[in-house]
Amino acid sequence: MPERIRIIVDGRELHVDRGVTVAAAMMNAGIRAFRQSVSGEARGPLCGMGVCMECRVTINREPHCRSCQTLCEDGMEVQTR
Amino acid sequence: MNGAAPDVLIVGGGIVGAACAWECSLGGLKVMVVEADVPGSGATAAGMGHIVAMEDSTPEFHLTRYSQIIWNELVHEMPAGVEYLPCGTLWVAVDEEEMAGARRKQASYLGRGVPAELLDARQLAEAEPSLRSGLVGGLLVPEDSALYPPVAAQWLLTQSGAEVRRGRVVSISDSGAQLEDGTLLTAGIIVNAAGAMSSKLMPGVPVTPRKGHLVITERYPGFLRHQVVELGYLKSAHAAGGDSVALNVQPRATGQVLIGSSRQHGATHKEIDRPILSAMLRRAEEYLPGIMDLVAVRCWTGFRATTPDKLPLIGPWPGTQRVWLATGHEGLGITTGPATGRLVADLILGRTPAIPAQPYLPARCGHA
Ligand SMILES: Cc1cc2nc3c(=O)[nH]c(=O)nc-3n(C[C@H](O)[C@H](O)[C@H](O)COP(=O)(O)OP(=O)(O)OC[C@H]3O[C@@H](n4cnc5c(N)ncnc54)[C@H](O)[C@@H]3O)c2cc1C
Numbered sequence A: 001m002p003e004r005i006r007i008i009v010d011g012r013e014l015h016v017d018r019g020v021t022v023a024a025a026m027m028n029a030g031i032r033a034f035r036q037s038v039s040g041e042a043r044g045p046l047c048g049m050g051v052c053m054e055c056r057v058t059i060n061r062e063p064h065c066r067s068c069q070t071l072c073e074d075g076m077e078v079q080t081r
Numbered sequence B: 001m002n003g004a005a006p007d008v009l010i011v012g013g014g015i016v017g018a019a020c021a022w023e024c025s026l027g028g029l030k031v032m033v034v035e036a037d038v039p040g041s042g043a044t045a046a047g048m049g050h051i052v053a054m055e056d057s058t059p060e061f062h063l064t065r066y067s068q069i070i071w072n073e074l075v076h077e078m079p080a081g082v083e084y085l086p087c088g089t090l091w092v093a094v095d096e097e098e099m100a101g102a103r104r105k106q107a108s109y110l111g112r113g114v115p116a117e118l119l120d121a122r123q124l125a126e127a128e129p130s131l132r133s134g135l136v137g138g139l140l141v142p143e144d145s146a147l148y149p150p151v152a153a154q155w156l157l158t159q160s161g162a163e164v165r166r167g168r169v170v171s172i173s174d175s176g177a178q179l180e181d182g183t184l185l186t187a188g189i190i191v192n193a194a195g196a197m198s199s200k201l202m203p204g205v206p207v208t209p210r211k212g213h214l215v216i217t218e219r220y221p222g223f224l225r226h227q228v229v230e231l232g233y234l235k236s237a238h239a240a241g242g243d244s245v246a247l248n249v250q251p252r253a254t255g256q257v258l259i260g261s262s263r264q265h266g267a268t269h270k271e272i273d274r275p276i277l278s279a280m281l282r283r284a285e286e287y288l289p290g291i292m293d294l295v296a297v298r299c300w301t302g303f304r305a306t307t308p309d310k311l312p313l314i315g316p317w318p319g320t321q322r323v324w325l326a327t328g329h330e331g332l333g334i335t336t337g338p339a340t341g342r343l344v345a346d347l348i349l350g351r352t353p354a355i356p357a358q359p360y361l362p363a364r365c366g367h368a
């Protein structure tokens, strides 16, 4: 059994298996708007492999982290804006 | 494609050509613009879009300030894509010598009716928290601003109603503008507004390209509040010859940070020069220690059109009947574009300009 850990997305707790990416955790929780474009459109993961930059979120206060390239850590705080 | 030849044919659809088209059309003239590429894609797309009143000399002050006033009226009519940001300029002093420079600069601005406020070290830190500690102070010039020039150029061109024609001009003379494909475009007056390329089209025009690098970051709202410029900037920018870098950073309306600046003479290739780029970023880091944590999304270069006396060339070109210049705006052409257009239209239409046009007349170059 993989270890269960907890991340906090915009104040909401998500429980996931260790080894899951932040993008997958958020998608599984039904989150589609990861960030906003300059003109205010919602954006979310597209390529899933670190190229398109569409999946960026703020992780532990560091802006512009690619959620598809970041593994969840216990207690991690994620912001979509 | 018919009808009479235009009154005015403008070669180049950068901010200068676009402003000339706008003002000439407003003055009732029939205008055509010929542009080799996409309008606004030259130095106008490469530059920073800092609208700044400069007071190093009276002619420079007149043109920059007059133009700033025209900009402030225009931006309210322009689309949101112009990204007008009334951020002011913050000139930063690292030592007492530069602070003395800030005081002289303040006196000069105030004497010319431009608000300018001296900041001590604490006020500076409050005004711009990302700056390192230990700076002596600064000078805040609140009426300066920043915008996105290519959208402004496009808007001016479209609104002018001028015919915009795609084509590469190979030479300009009294008989017209000769295109690459052999077509000769004729007009009552032909204005060379081809920026750093203007001397290629007319031998003897004393304009040389001066290369600059810029970097733009991702969006970090709040990292920077003002256009921040070092007071050593004037020394390095005006140092003849050698390559130089200086702190010149700009907040964009999007929250992005635009990082400059560099100046190189003699470099003609567009590629990034790594040592210059690194020196420029290190310079920025000396003032803004956190800047290296920001993610850069793009860097590029552009060419300023430099003249020997650092003033633009605006008006008739001596030795010709109908060829005019509107070029040589160096690192200030976004600022001074609108005033240039106004002066060109004033001179063509025989109106009295609001500022003396004589300092910018190409006749000063002694060309016969
Ligand atoms: C790095 C950098 C930073 C800058 N920062 C600022 C700033 O903060 N504030 C400021 O006020 N200014 C700034 N400038 C200066 C400013 O960008 C220029 O002075 C200004 O854009 C000049 O406009 P222009 O219309 O004369 O030239 P351009 O924009 O270069 O326009 C010339 C046009 O002519 C066209 N053309 C050229 N040759 C031909 C041909 N043979 N036939 C037909 N068309 C032709 C080109 O395609 C181009 O569109 C900066 C410049 C650089 C390089």
Ligand code: FES
Binding pocket: A044, A045, A046, A047, A048, A049, A050, A051, A052, A053, A054, A055, A056, A066, A067, A068, A069
């Ligand atoms: S989804 Fe494309 S970079 Fe993350």
